[in-house]
Amino acid sequence: MNIAELAKNGKFVITAEVGPPKGVDIIELMADAELLRGRVDGINVTDQQSSVMRLGSLATSRLLKEKGLVPIFQMTCRDRNRIALQSDLLSAYVLGIENILCLTGDFVALGDHPQAKAVFDLDSVSLLHAAKQLEQGKDLSGNDLKGSPSFCLGAIVTPGAEPLEPQIIKMEKKVKAGAQFFQTQAVYEPEKFAEFMKAVKYLNVPVMVGIVMLRSAGMARFMNKNVAGVHVPDDLINEMDKAESKAQKSIEIAARLIKEMKPHCQGVHIMAIGWEKKVPDVLAAAGL
Amino acid sequence: MIISEQKPWPEISESLAGEQRIFIVGCNGCAEACHTGGKTQVLEMKQKLEEEGKTVAGYTVVDFLCDKALIKFKLKPHEEEIKSADSLLVMTCGLGVQATAKVVDSITHPACDTINVGGARGEWRGEERCLECGECLLDYTGGICPLTSCTKGLINGPCGGAKDGKCEFEPETRDCGWHLIYERLKKLNRLDKMKVMIKPKNYNKMLPAKQLRPTILWALEQQKKEVIAK
Numbered sequence: 235m236n237i238a239e240l241a242k243n244g245k246f247v248i249t250a251e252v253g254p255p256k257g258v259d260i261i262e263l264m265a266d267a268e269l270l271r272g273r274v275d276g277i278n279v280t281d282q283q284s285s286v287m288r289l290g291s292l293a294t295s296r297l298l299k300e301k302g303l304v305p306i307f308q309m310t311c312r313d314r315n316r317i318a319l320q321s322d323l324l325s326a327y328v329l330g331i332e333n334i335l336c337l338t339g340d341f342v343a344l345g346d347h348p349q350a351k352a353v354f355d356l357d358s359v360s361l362l363h364a365a366k367q368l369e370q371g372k373d374l375s376g377n378d379l380k381g382s383p384s385f386c387l388g389a390i391v392t393p394g395a396e397p398l399e400p401q402i403i404k405m406e407k408k409v410k411a412g413a414q415f416f417q418t419q420a421v422y423e424p425e426k427f428a429e430f431m432k433a434v435k436y437l438n439v440p441v442m443v444g445i446v447m448l449r450s451a452g453m454a455r456f457m458n459k460n461v462a463g464v465h466v467p468d469d470l471i472n473e474m475d476k477a478e479s480k481a482q483k484s485i486e487i488a489a490r491l492i493k494e495m496k497p498h499c500q501g502v503h504i505m506a507i508g509w510e511k512k513v514p515d516v517l518a519a520a521g522l
Numbered sequence: 523m524i525i526s527e528q529k530p531w532p533e534i535s536e537s538l539a540g541e542q543r544i545f546i547v548g549c550n551g552c553a554e555a556c557h558t559g560g561k562t563q564v565l566e567m568k569q570k571l572e573e574e575g576k577t578v579a580g581y582t583v584v585d586f587l588c589d590k591a592l593i594k595f596k597l598k599p600h601e602e603e604i605k606s607a608d609s610l611l612v613m614t615c616g617l618g619v620q621a622t623a624k625v626v627d628s629i630t631h632p633a634c635d636t637i638n639v640g641g642a643r644g645e646w647r648g649e650e651r652c653l654e655c656g657e658c659l660l661d662y663t664g665g666i667c668p669l670t671s672c673t674k675g676l677i678n679g680p681c682g683g684a685k686d687g688k689c690e691f692e693p694e695t696r697d698c699g700w701h702l703i704y705e706r707l708k709k710l711n712r713l714d715k716m717k718v719m720i721k722p723k724n725y726n727k728m729l730p731a732k733q734l735r736p737t738i739l740w741a742l743e744q745q746k747k748e749v750i751a752k
Contacts, residue, residue, distance in 0.1 A: 359679070
Protein backbone atom coordinates (compact mmCIF):
# COMPACT_ATOMS: atom_id res chain seq x y z
CA MET A 235 0.00 0.00 0.00
CA ASN A 236 1.19 3.47 -0.88
CA ILE A 237 1.41 5.51 2.33
CA ALA A 238 1.00 8.90 0.63
CA GLU A 239 -2.02 7.72 -1.33
CA LEU A 240 -3.75 6.51 1.83
CA ALA A 241 -3.28 9.92 3.42
CA LYS A 242 -4.51 11.64 0.28
CA ASN A 243 -7.68 9.54 0.44
CA GLY A 244 -8.32 10.89 3.92
CA LYS A 245 -7.23 7.83 5.89
CA PHE A 246 -5.54 8.61 9.23
CA VAL A 247 -2.36 6.70 8.48
CA ILE A 248 -0.91 4.48 11.20
CA THR A 249 2.64 3.17 11.11
CA ALA A 250 4.94 1.52 13.60
CA GLU A 251 8.53 0.36 13.37
CA VAL A 252 10.65 -2.72 13.86
CA GLY A 253 14.41 -2.78 14.29
CA PRO A 254 16.31 -5.65 12.67
CA PRO A 255 18.39 -7.67 15.17
CA LYS A 256 22.13 -7.78 15.48
CA GLY A 257 22.49 -11.23 14.02
CA VAL A 258 20.31 -13.54 12.00
CA ASP A 259 17.74 -14.69 14.53
CA ILE A 260 14.61 -13.07 13.15
CA ILE A 261 12.01 -15.01 15.14
CA GLU A 262 11.19 -12.20 17.56
CA LEU A 263 11.28 -9.54 14.85
CA MET A 264 8.78 -11.47 12.74
CA ALA A 265 6.56 -12.14 15.76
CA ASP A 266 6.55 -8.43 16.62
CA ALA A 267 5.66 -7.56 13.04
CA GLU A 268 2.89 -10.17 13.10
CA LEU A 269 1.24 -8.42 16.06
CA LEU A 270 0.86 -5.34 13.87
CA ARG A 271 -0.96 -7.18 11.08
CA GLY A 272 -4.25 -5.48 10.34
CA ARG A 273 -3.53 -2.78 12.91
CA VAL A 274 -1.16 -0.52 10.97
CA ASP A 275 -0.84 0.70 7.40
CA GLY A 276 2.90 0.26 7.22
CA ILE A 277 5.88 -0.95 9.24
CA ASN A 278 9.11 1.05 9.16
CA VAL A 279 12.26 -1.04 9.06
CA THR A 280 15.13 0.92 10.56
CA ASP A 281 18.48 1.13 8.76
CA GLN A 282 21.26 0.29 11.24
CA GLN A 283 19.59 2.57 13.77
CA SER A 284 21.95 4.72 15.86
CA SER A 285 24.82 3.62 13.58
CA VAL A 286 24.77 0.15 15.18
CA MET A 287 25.57 -2.65 12.72
CA ARG A 288 22.62 -5.02 12.31
CA LEU A 289 20.73 -7.13 9.80
CA GLY A 290 19.91 -5.00 6.76
CA SER A 291 16.71 -3.06 6.29
CA LEU A 292 16.28 -4.06 2.65
CA ALA A 293 16.34 -7.80 3.40
CA THR A 294 14.09 -7.32 6.42
CA SER A 295 11.64 -5.23 4.39
CA ARG A 296 11.44 -8.05 1.86
CA LEU A 297 10.77 -10.60 4.63
CA LEU A 298 7.81 -8.50 5.81
CA LYS A 299 6.58 -8.14 2.24
CA GLU A 300 6.65 -11.94 1.78
CA LYS A 301 4.34 -12.23 4.79
CA GLY A 302 1.89 -9.81 3.20
CA LEU A 303 2.83 -6.91 5.48
CA VAL A 304 3.61 -3.41 4.18
CA PRO A 305 7.22 -2.39 4.83
CA ILE A 306 8.54 1.16 4.81
CA PHE A 307 12.18 0.73 3.88
CA GLN A 308 14.36 3.25 5.75
CA MET A 309 17.46 4.32 3.87
CA THR A 310 20.24 6.44 5.33
CA CYS A 311 23.14 8.10 3.50
CA ARG A 312 25.61 7.19 6.22
CA ASP A 313 26.95 3.91 4.85
CA ARG A 314 26.51 3.98 1.09
CA ASN A 315 27.68 6.25 -1.70
CA ARG A 316 25.42 7.34 -4.56
CA ILE A 317 26.21 4.21 -6.58
CA ALA A 318 25.09 1.85 -3.78
CA LEU A 319 22.09 4.01 -2.81
CA GLN A 320 20.72 4.14 -6.34
CA SER A 321 21.35 0.42 -6.75
CA ASP A 322 19.49 -0.36 -3.51
CA LEU A 323 16.57 1.81 -4.67
CA LEU A 324 16.35 -0.26 -7.84
CA SER A 325 16.68 -3.44 -5.78
CA ALA A 326 13.86 -2.34 -3.48
CA TYR A 327 11.60 -1.80 -6.46
CA VAL A 328 12.21 -5.25 -7.96
CA LEU A 329 11.64 -6.76 -4.52
CA GLY A 330 8.20 -5.13 -4.46
CA ILE A 331 9.03 -2.49 -1.85
CA GLU A 332 7.26 0.73 -2.63
CA ASN A 333 7.52 2.94 0.46
CA ILE A 334 10.97 4.40 1.07
CA LEU A 335 11.89 6.70 3.94
CA CYS A 336 14.93 8.80 3.01
CA LEU A 337 17.14 9.95 5.89
CA THR A 338 20.60 11.41 6.32
CA GLY A 339 21.50 8.98 9.13
CA ASP A 340 23.25 9.34 12.46
CA PHE A 341 26.95 10.10 12.62
CA VAL A 342 29.07 6.92 12.75
CA ALA A 343 31.04 7.90 15.85
CA LEU A 344 27.87 7.55 17.95
CA GLY A 345 27.37 3.88 17.06
CA ASP A 346 29.13 0.60 17.76
CA HIS A 347 31.72 0.94 14.98
CA PRO A 348 33.03 4.44 15.70
CA GLN A 349 36.15 3.69 13.63
CA ALA A 350 34.09 3.39 10.44
CA LYS A 351 34.42 5.82 7.57
CA ALA A 352 31.29 7.97 7.35
CA VAL A 353 30.02 8.28 3.79
CA PHE A 354 27.34 11.01 3.45
CA ASP A 355 28.06 11.25 -0.28
CA LEU A 356 24.40 12.25 -0.65
CA ASP A 357 22.12 13.76 2.00
CA SER A 358 18.42 13.18 2.62
CA VAL A 359 17.48 15.88 0.09
CA SER A 360 19.68 14.57 -2.70
CA LEU A 361 18.65 10.95 -1.95
CA LEU A 362 15.03 11.98 -2.57
CA HIS A 363 16.19 13.73 -5.74
CA ALA A 364 18.05 10.57 -6.84
CA ALA A 365 14.92 8.44 -6.33
CA LYS A 366 12.89 10.91 -8.40
CA GLN A 367 15.51 10.79 -11.16
CA LEU A 368 15.29 6.98 -11.22
CA GLU A 369 11.52 7.22 -11.51
CA GLN A 370 12.06 9.36 -14.58
CA GLY A 371 14.28 6.70 -16.12
CA LYS A 372 17.62 8.41 -15.43
CA ASP A 373 20.36 7.90 -12.90
CA LEU A 374 22.15 10.76 -11.14
CA SER A 375 24.69 10.97 -13.94
CA GLY A 376 21.90 11.29 -16.51
CA ASN A 377 22.30 7.78 -17.95
CA ASP A 378 19.18 6.01 -19.23
CA LEU A 379 17.74 3.13 -17.21
CA LYS A 380 16.41 -0.09 -18.68
CA GLY A 381 13.01 0.05 -17.02
CA SER A 382 12.28 2.66 -14.39
CA PRO A 383 10.95 2.13 -10.85
CA SER A 384 8.25 4.02 -8.98
CA PHE A 385 8.20 4.75 -5.27
CA CYS A 386 6.28 6.41 -2.50
CA LEU A 387 8.93 8.62 -0.93
CA GLY A 388 8.94 9.73 2.68
CA ALA A 389 11.17 11.91 4.82
CA ILE A 390 11.48 13.07 8.40
CA VAL A 391 11.26 16.35 10.28
CA THR A 392 11.83 17.42 13.90
CA PRO A 393 8.88 19.62 14.98
CA GLY A 394 10.50 20.41 18.33
CA ALA A 395 13.77 21.71 16.92
CA GLU A 396 14.95 25.06 18.20
CA PRO A 397 15.21 27.16 16.18
CA LEU A 398 12.50 25.61 14.01
CA GLU A 399 13.05 27.66 10.86
CA PRO A 400 16.07 25.70 9.52
CA GLN A 401 14.03 22.48 9.88
CA ILE A 402 11.17 23.98 7.89
CA ILE A 403 13.54 25.29 5.21
CA LYS A 404 14.93 21.78 4.87
CA MET A 405 11.44 20.24 4.94
CA GLU A 406 10.48 22.49 2.02
CA LYS A 407 13.60 21.36 0.15
CA LYS A 408 12.61 17.74 0.79
CA VAL A 409 9.12 18.35 -0.59
CA LYS A 410 10.60 20.00 -3.69
CA ALA A 411 12.99 17.05 -4.07
CA GLY A 412 10.08 14.57 -4.01
CA ALA A 413 8.99 13.76 -0.45
CA GLN A 414 5.34 12.67 -0.44
CA PHE A 415 4.90 12.10 3.29
CA PHE A 416 6.65 12.97 6.53
CA GLN A 417 7.14 11.11 9.78
CA THR A 418 8.30 13.18 12.72
CA GLN A 419 10.75 12.88 15.57
CA ALA A 420 9.06 12.12 18.92
CA VAL A 421 6.56 14.76 20.06
CA TYR A 422 5.28 15.17 23.64
CA GLU A 423 3.89 18.69 23.44
CA PRO A 424 0.58 18.76 21.50
CA GLU A 425 0.23 22.55 21.61
CA LYS A 426 3.67 23.15 20.13
CA PHE A 427 2.97 20.47 17.54
CA ALA A 428 -0.26 22.21 16.49
CA GLU A 429 1.77 25.40 15.93
CA PHE A 430 4.29 23.46 13.88
CA MET A 431 1.52 22.03 11.72
CA LYS A 432 0.19 25.53 11.10
CA ALA A 433 3.65 26.66 10.03
CA VAL A 434 4.03 23.84 7.48
CA LYS A 435 0.46 23.87 6.18
CA TYR A 436 1.63 25.66 3.01
CA LEU A 437 3.67 22.60 2.05
CA ASN A 438 0.47 20.59 1.70
CA VAL A 439 2.08 17.25 2.53
CA PRO A 440 0.82 14.56 4.92
CA VAL A 441 2.57 14.53 8.30
CA MET A 442 2.51 11.55 10.66
CA VAL A 443 3.31 12.56 14.20
CA GLY A 444 6.02 10.53 15.92
CA ILE A 445 5.23 8.86 19.24
CA VAL A 446 8.05 7.30 21.23
CA MET A 447 6.75 5.23 24.13
CA LEU A 448 8.15 6.36 27.48
CA ARG A 449 9.71 3.51 29.47
CA SER A 450 10.37 5.40 32.67
CA ALA A 451 10.90 8.88 34.10
CA GLY A 452 14.63 8.28 33.72
CA MET A 453 14.28 7.66 30.00
CA ALA A 454 12.33 10.91 29.63
CA ARG A 455 15.00 12.86 31.49
CA PHE A 456 17.70 11.21 29.38
CA MET A 457 15.94 12.26 26.18
CA ASN A 458 15.51 15.81 27.42
CA LYS A 459 19.20 16.02 28.09
CA ASN A 460 20.52 14.18 25.04
CA VAL A 461 18.06 14.00 22.17
CA ALA A 462 17.86 17.05 19.94
CA GLY A 463 14.39 18.46 19.35
CA VAL A 464 12.68 16.23 21.92
CA HIS A 465 11.20 17.66 25.10
CA VAL A 466 9.14 15.67 27.59
CA PRO A 467 7.28 18.14 29.86
CA ASP A 468 7.68 17.79 33.64
CA ASP A 469 4.08 16.74 34.26
CA LEU A 470 4.53 13.69 32.00
CA ILE A 471 7.78 12.83 33.77
CA ASN A 472 5.98 13.08 37.15
CA GLU A 473 3.17 10.87 35.90
CA MET A 474 5.69 8.22 34.87
CA ASP A 475 7.56 8.61 38.14
CA LYS A 476 4.47 8.00 40.27
CA ALA A 477 2.94 5.22 38.17
CA GLU A 478 2.89 1.75 39.70
CA SER A 479 2.72 0.04 36.33
CA LYS A 480 5.11 1.88 34.01
CA ALA A 481 3.88 -0.08 31.01
CA GLN A 482 0.24 0.78 31.69
CA LYS A 483 1.07 4.45 32.18
CA SER A 484 3.23 4.52 29.04
CA ILE A 485 0.34 3.13 26.98
CA GLU A 486 -2.04 5.65 28.54
CA ILE A 487 0.26 8.61 27.80
CA ALA A 488 0.94 7.51 24.23
CA ALA A 489 -2.78 7.06 23.56
CA ARG A 490 -3.60 10.45 25.10
CA LEU A 491 -0.95 12.19 22.97
CA ILE A 492 -2.31 10.54 19.83
CA LYS A 493 -5.87 11.63 20.63
CA GLU A 494 -4.77 15.21 21.29
CA MET A 495 -2.69 15.50 18.12
CA LYS A 496 -4.91 13.53 15.74
CA PRO A 497 -6.98 16.58 14.70
CA HIS A 498 -3.83 18.42 13.62
CA CYS A 499 -2.11 15.83 11.42
CA GLN A 500 -2.65 13.07 8.88
CA GLY A 501 -1.31 10.08 10.76
CA VAL A 502 0.75 8.66 13.58
CA HIS A 503 4.06 6.83 13.63
CA ILE A 504 4.69 4.79 16.79
CA MET A 505 8.25 4.01 17.80
CA ALA A 506 8.05 1.45 20.60
CA ILE A 507 11.83 0.89 20.93
CA GLY A 508 11.66 -2.54 22.55
CA TRP A 509 7.98 -2.45 23.53
CA GLU A 510 6.69 -3.43 20.09
CA LYS A 511 4.32 -5.93 21.74
CA LYS A 512 2.44 -3.08 23.41
CA VAL A 513 1.70 -1.16 20.20
CA PRO A 514 -1.70 -2.84 19.65
CA ASP A 515 -2.68 -1.77 23.19
CA VAL A 516 -1.68 1.84 22.44
CA LEU A 517 -3.77 1.83 19.28
CA ALA A 518 -6.76 0.32 21.09
CA ALA A 519 -6.49 2.89 23.89
CA ALA A 520 -6.27 5.68 21.31
CA GLY A 521 -9.39 4.37 19.62
CA LEU A 522 -7.57 3.51 16.40
CA MET B 523 50.59 27.50 -1.25
CA ILE B 524 46.90 27.10 -1.96
CA ILE B 525 45.83 26.72 -5.56
CA SER B 526 42.69 28.43 -6.78
CA GLU B 527 41.05 28.94 -10.14
CA GLN B 528 38.43 31.44 -11.11
CA LYS B 529 34.85 30.16 -11.22
CA PRO B 530 33.20 30.30 -14.67
CA TRP B 531 31.59 33.70 -15.24
CA PRO B 532 27.96 32.35 -15.40
CA GLU B 533 28.38 30.96 -11.89
CA ILE B 534 29.75 34.25 -10.54
CA SER B 535 27.05 36.17 -12.36
CA GLU B 536 24.32 33.93 -10.91
CA SER B 537 25.65 34.41 -7.39
CA LEU B 538 25.43 38.19 -7.84
CA ALA B 539 21.87 38.09 -9.21
CA GLY B 540 19.70 40.84 -7.77
CA GLU B 541 22.67 42.79 -6.44
CA GLN B 542 23.88 46.06 -7.94
CA ARG B 543 26.80 47.42 -5.92
CA ILE B 544 29.72 45.06 -5.47
CA PHE B 545 32.95 45.54 -3.51
CA ILE B 546 35.85 43.43 -4.78
CA VAL B 547 38.52 41.97 -2.50
CA GLY B 548 41.70 40.44 -3.93
CA CYS B 549 44.63 38.67 -2.32
CA ASN B 550 48.34 39.24 -2.88
CA GLY B 551 49.23 35.82 -1.51
CA CYS B 552 48.63 32.49 -3.23
CA ALA B 553 45.78 33.94 -5.31
CA GLU B 554 48.10 36.46 -6.94
CA ALA B 555 50.53 33.66 -7.77
CA CYS B 556 47.64 31.65 -9.27
CA HIS B 557 46.53 34.70 -11.28
CA THR B 558 43.10 34.47 -9.70
CA GLY B 559 43.05 37.33 -7.19
CA GLY B 560 45.97 39.70 -7.69
CA LYS B 561 45.49 43.33 -8.62
CA THR B 562 45.46 42.49 -12.35
CA GLN B 563 42.57 40.04 -11.92
CA VAL B 564 40.74 42.39 -9.57
CA LEU B 565 40.86 45.16 -12.19
CA GLU B 566 39.76 42.71 -14.89
CA MET B 567 36.85 41.68 -12.68
CA LYS B 568 35.97 45.35 -12.05
CA GLN B 569 35.81 45.92 -15.79
CA LYS B 570 33.75 42.75 -16.35
CA LEU B 571 31.26 43.71 -13.65
CA GLU B 572 30.89 47.21 -15.09
CA GLU B 573 30.38 45.80 -18.58
CA GLU B 574 27.61 43.65 -17.13
CA GLY B 575 25.92 46.72 -15.71
CA LYS B 576 27.03 46.39 -12.08
CA THR B 577 28.50 49.21 -10.02
CA VAL B 578 31.83 48.52 -8.35
CA ALA B 579 31.58 50.23 -4.98
CA GLY B 580 35.32 49.89 -4.50
CA TYR B 581 38.11 47.35 -4.38
CA THR B 582 41.20 46.46 -2.45
CA VAL B 583 43.89 43.84 -2.55
CA VAL B 584 44.98 42.52 0.84
CA ASP B 585 48.48 41.06 1.14
CA PHE B 586 47.25 37.88 2.76
CA LEU B 587 43.52 37.22 2.91
CA CYS B 588 44.24 34.43 5.35
CA ASP B 589 45.11 36.93 8.08
CA LYS B 590 41.95 38.21 9.74
CA ALA B 591 43.70 41.03 11.61
CA LEU B 592 45.25 42.23 8.37
CA ILE B 593 41.91 42.02 6.52
CA LYS B 594 40.23 44.13 9.19
CA PHE B 595 43.04 46.68 9.05
CA LYS B 596 43.01 46.85 5.23
CA LEU B 597 39.22 47.01 4.90
CA LYS B 598 38.85 49.73 7.51
CA PRO B 599 39.54 52.65 5.10
CA HIS B 600 36.90 51.17 2.76
CA GLU B 601 34.24 50.85 5.45
CA GLU B 602 31.80 53.29 3.81
CA GLU B 603 32.22 51.70 0.36
CA ILE B 604 31.64 48.26 1.85
CA LYS B 605 28.57 49.43 3.76
CA SER B 606 27.15 50.93 0.56
CA ALA B 607 27.69 47.66 -1.34
CA ASP B 608 25.18 44.82 -1.59
CA SER B 609 27.93 42.25 -1.27
CA LEU B 610 31.64 41.46 -1.49
CA LEU B 611 33.17 39.42 -4.27
CA VAL B 612 36.23 37.74 -2.82
CA MET B 613 38.85 36.58 -5.29
CA THR B 614 40.87 33.99 -3.40
CA CYS B 615 40.82 30.52 -1.82
CA GLY B 616 38.10 29.13 0.44
CA LEU B 617 40.00 30.17 3.54
CA GLY B 618 40.22 33.78 2.41
CA VAL B 619 36.49 33.91 1.72
CA GLN B 620 35.72 32.49 5.16
CA ALA B 621 38.20 34.83 6.82
CA THR B 622 36.62 37.84 5.09
CA ALA B 623 33.15 36.62 6.09
CA LYS B 624 34.34 36.58 9.70
CA VAL B 625 35.25 40.27 9.69
CA VAL B 626 32.45 41.86 7.65
CA ASP B 627 28.69 41.69 8.03
CA SER B 628 28.00 41.27 4.34
CA ILE B 629 27.51 38.39 1.98
CA THR B 630 30.90 37.25 0.67
CA HIS B 631 30.68 35.59 -2.71
CA PRO B 632 33.57 33.32 -3.64
CA ALA B 633 34.94 34.14 -7.10
CA CYS B 634 37.20 31.10 -7.10
CA ASP B 635 37.18 27.36 -6.53
CA THR B 636 39.99 25.96 -4.43
CA ILE B 637 41.77 23.10 -6.12
CA ASN B 638 42.93 20.04 -4.28
CA VAL B 639 46.67 19.51 -4.29
CA GLY B 640 46.53 16.27 -2.37
CA GLY B 641 47.11 17.33 1.20
CA ALA B 642 49.68 20.13 1.11
CA ARG B 643 48.09 23.02 2.99
CA GLY B 644 49.18 26.58 3.34
CA GLU B 645 49.92 27.83 6.81
CA TRP B 646 46.65 28.71 8.51
CA ARG B 647 46.09 29.49 12.16
CA GLY B 648 42.36 30.17 12.16
CA GLU B 649 39.57 27.69 12.91
CA GLU B 650 38.18 27.82 9.37
CA ARG B 651 38.93 24.86 7.15
CA CYS B 652 38.89 24.44 3.38
CA LEU B 653 38.74 20.93 1.88
CA GLU B 654 39.88 22.24 -1.50
CA CYS B 655 36.80 20.60 -3.00
CA GLY B 656 37.02 22.42 -6.31
CA GLU B 657 33.35 23.53 -6.18
CA CYS B 658 33.17 26.33 -3.64
CA LEU B 659 29.74 26.49 -1.93
CA LEU B 660 30.49 29.46 0.34
CA ASP B 661 28.13 31.60 -1.69
CA TYR B 662 25.13 29.64 -0.40
CA THR B 663 26.24 29.48 3.18
CA GLY B 664 27.14 32.99 4.23
CA GLY B 665 30.86 32.33 3.97
CA ILE B 666 30.89 29.37 6.36
CA CYS B 667 31.97 26.08 4.77
CA PRO B 668 29.33 23.36 5.28
CA LEU B 669 31.74 20.59 4.32
CA THR B 670 34.09 21.40 7.16
CA SER B 671 31.80 23.01 9.75
CA CYS B 672 29.09 20.27 9.65
CA THR B 673 30.32 16.99 11.12
CA LYS B 674 28.53 15.07 8.40
CA GLY B 675 29.54 17.53 5.69
CA LEU B 676 25.90 18.05 4.73
CA ILE B 677 25.26 20.59 1.99
CA ASN B 678 21.47 20.98 2.04
CA GLY B 679 20.72 22.03 5.59
CA PRO B 680 20.95 20.69 9.13
CA CYS B 681 20.22 17.14 10.24
CA GLY B 682 18.02 16.65 13.30
CA GLY B 683 20.97 16.17 15.63
CA ALA B 684 21.75 19.67 16.86
CA LYS B 685 20.77 20.81 20.34
CA ASP B 686 21.21 24.39 21.54
CA GLY B 687 23.33 25.08 18.48
CA LYS B 688 25.73 22.26 19.30
CA CYS B 689 26.42 19.10 17.30
CA GLU B 690 25.26 15.86 18.93
CA PHE B 691 28.76 14.56 18.28
CA GLU B 692 30.91 16.31 20.92
CA PRO B 693 28.15 18.68 22.13
CA GLU B 694 30.49 20.31 24.65
CA THR B 695 32.82 21.73 22.06
CA ARG B 696 31.46 21.39 18.55
CA ASP B 697 29.08 23.96 17.07
CA CYS B 698 26.44 22.78 14.61
CA GLY B 699 27.80 24.15 11.34
CA TRP B 700 24.32 24.59 9.93
CA HIS B 701 23.23 26.49 13.00
CA LEU B 702 26.10 28.93 12.37
CA ILE B 703 25.16 29.14 8.69
CA TYR B 704 21.48 29.73 9.53
CA GLU B 705 22.28 32.47 12.07
CA ARG B 706 24.67 34.14 9.65
CA LEU B 707 22.26 34.10 6.70
CA LYS B 708 19.43 35.30 8.93
CA LYS B 709 21.56 38.19 10.15
CA LEU B 710 22.37 39.11 6.54
CA ASN B 711 18.69 38.71 5.58
CA ARG B 712 19.68 36.14 2.95
CA LEU B 713 17.88 32.97 4.09
CA ASP B 714 16.84 32.55 0.45
CA LYS B 715 20.38 31.22 -0.09
CA MET B 716 19.64 28.34 2.29
CA LYS B 717 16.58 27.33 0.27
CA VAL B 718 18.58 26.65 -2.87
CA MET B 719 18.83 22.94 -3.60
CA ILE B 720 22.51 22.04 -3.89
CA LYS B 721 23.25 19.22 -6.30
CA PRO B 722 25.35 16.28 -5.07
CA LYS B 723 28.99 17.27 -5.07
CA ASN B 724 31.36 16.18 -7.78
CA TYR B 725 33.96 14.42 -5.67
CA ASN B 726 35.98 13.77 -8.79
CA LYS B 727 37.13 17.36 -8.38
CA MET B 728 38.81 16.42 -5.13
CA LEU B 729 41.26 14.12 -6.88
CA PRO B 730 44.34 16.28 -7.31
CA ALA B 731 45.70 16.55 -10.83
CA LYS B 732 49.14 15.02 -11.11
CA GLN B 733 50.75 18.28 -12.18
CA LEU B 734 49.47 19.95 -9.02
CA ARG B 735 51.17 17.51 -6.64
CA PRO B 736 54.77 18.67 -7.10
CA THR B 737 56.25 21.10 -4.59
CA ILE B 738 59.62 22.79 -4.48
CA LEU B 739 60.83 19.99 -2.26
CA TRP B 740 59.48 17.48 -4.76
CA ALA B 741 61.42 19.20 -7.55
CA LEU B 742 64.61 19.05 -5.49
CA GLU B 743 63.98 15.37 -4.78
CA GLN B 744 63.49 14.71 -8.48
CA GLN B 745 66.75 16.51 -9.25
CA LYS B 746 68.56 14.42 -6.67
CA LYS B 747 67.11 11.22 -8.12
CA GLU B 748 68.29 12.23 -11.57
CA VAL B 749 71.79 13.00 -10.29
CA ILE B 750 71.96 9.61 -8.57
CA ALA B 751 70.71 7.89 -11.72
CA LYS B 752 73.53 9.48 -13.69
